Structures are given as structure tokens and as C-alpha cells.
Amino acid sequence: MGRGALAGPVVAAAVILPADESLPAALPGLRDSKALPPKARERLAATLQAVAVATALAVVPAELVDAAGIAAAGQLALARAIAALPVTPHALITDAFRIRASTLPQLALIRADARCCSVAAASILAKVYRDGLMSALHLDYPPYGFDRHKGYGTAAHWAALQRHGPCALHRRSFAPVRELGQR
Numbered sequence: 001m002g003r004g005a006l007a008g009p010v011v012a013a014a015v016i017l018p019a020d021e022s023l024p025a026a027l028p029g030l031r032d033s034k035a036l037p038p039k040a041r042e043r044l045a046a047t048l049q050a051v052a053v054a055t056a057l058a059v060v061p062a063e064l065v066d067a068a069g070i071a072a073a074g075q076l077a078l079a080r081a082i083a084a085l086p087v088t089p090h091a092l093i094t095d096a097f098r099i100r101a102s103t104l105p106q107l108a109l110i111r112a113d114a115r116c117c118s119v120a121a122a123s124i125l126a127k128v129y130r131d132g133l134m135s136a137l138h139l140d141y142p143p144y145g146f147d148r149h150k151g152y153g154t155a156a157h158w159a160a161l162q163r164h165g166p167c168a169l170h171r172r173s174f175a176p177v178r179e180l181g182q183r
Contacts, residue, residue, distance in 0.1 A: 004152065004153075005150065005151035005153075005171070006152065006170060006171060006177055007062065007151035007157075007166075007170045007177075008130065008133070008146070008150070008169050009059045009060055009061045009062060009065070009130070009133070010065055010070070010074055010077045011058070011077065011126045011127075011130040012077035012078045012081040013056065013057050013058075013081055013121075013123070013129070014081040014082045014084070015052050015054070015118050015121040015122045016052060016053040016054040016055075016085065016087055016118065017051070017053065018053050023117065026051055027044060027047060027048070027051070027117070027121075029044065030117055030120050030124075031114055032113040032123060033120070033123040033124045033127040034113075034123075035114075038131065041127060041128050044124050048124060052121065053087055054085045055121075056081045056082070056085045056086070057081060057084070058076075058077045058078070058079075058081040059077070059133075060073045060074075060076050062168075065171050065173065066171055066173040069173065070173075075099065075100055075101065076101075078094070078099050079100075082102060082104075089104060090105075091105040091107070092105070092106040092107070093106075093107045093116050093118060094107070094108045094109070095108075095111070095113050095119050096108055096111075096112065131150050134147070134150040137169060141167050143160055144160045145157065146169070151169065153176075161177065161180050162180065165180060166180060
């Protein structure tokens with residue numbers, strides 16, 4: 001999703017997986033996207049697209065994250081992803097918090113991406129899409145190294161921010177970025 005990144009959009013995915021007992025065998029290694037190496041995430045993302053009943057992505061740009069706040073931007077991204085599904089789900093399983101804009105029955109689970117296949121699948125699709133987007137945006141903003149850190153606050157990213165100041169992709173509402181922009 002990119003909630004903790006200093007730059008780039010918030011991306012959310014919604015996934016409906018088939019009710020199939022053989023699904024875990026078709027998706028070996030399916031778990032929290034942050035626990036998987038990039039190549040494994042990419043392979044799983046391709047498989048998920050092939051086996052899922054429906055998938056959808058939603059992107060909320062950094063400007064809207066700044067205008068609405070990270071919590072509201074996350075809610076908006078999730079609501080948009082759910083609304084973009086070509087099939088209406090019967091219920092939602094979410095990672096830790098409810099989607100306020102949805103009237104569907106919901107189950108908010110702590111660490112749902114480690115406990116639920118559909119949430120892990122959504123996590124993988126969102127991360128793979130966002131990582132690809134940040135790698136592509138690197139071509140427009142090469143001094144920042146978005147292709148390597150994807151907008152997260154690594155030492156290299158902080159060094160680039162101090163050297164060049166924030167670019168259009170940076171979330172200026174995040175205090176450390178805002179403070180650098182005021183120098």
C-alpha cells in the first residue's frame with residue numbers, strides 16, 4: 001500500500017479468490033508481501049491474476065495523501081479498489097481496520113496479510129504494482145533512486161532528499177519531508 005513511504009502514491013488492491021481447497025497448492029509461499037523477495041512477489045502476482053475470481057487496484061497520488069491525510073487516503077484507496085471489482089464481494093476481510101465507506105459485512109483482522117489468503121493476495125498485488133510504478137517514476141526523478149527504495153525512508157533516500165529537496169512525488173504533509181522543504 002505504501003502508507004509509510006515518504007514519496008509516491010498509496011496503492012490498494014482488492015482480491016476475490018475462488019473457494020477452492022486446492023488454492024494453497026497453486027499459490028505456494030502466499031503470505032504478507034513484505035515477507036517475500038521481489039521476484040517471488042512478482043511470480044505470485046502473475047499467478048494471482050490468473051486464478052483470482054476478480055482483482056482491482058486503486059491509486060491515490062501523493063498530492064491527495066497530503067490534502068486528505070494518510071488515514072483518509074488509505075480508506076479512499078481501499079474503497080476505490082473494492083468499488084472497481086468487476087464482481088461484488090459478499091463480505092470484506094481487511095487488515096486491521098474497517099472500510100468506513102463500505103456497507104458490506106466486514107472482518108478486520110490484525111496482521112490479516114499473514115492470516116488470510118485474500119488479504120495476502122491483495123497485499124502482493126498492491127506492492128508489485130506500486131513498486132513497478134515507483135521504478136517507472138524513477139526515470140522522471142533519477143536523483144532520488146526510487147527504483148531502489150520505492151519511496152521509503154532509506155539512508156540513500158534521506159541523503160537524496162537533503163541534497164535535492166523534495167520533488168513532486170514527496171508527501172509534504174509528512175513532517176520530515178515538510179521540514180526539508182522549508183530549508
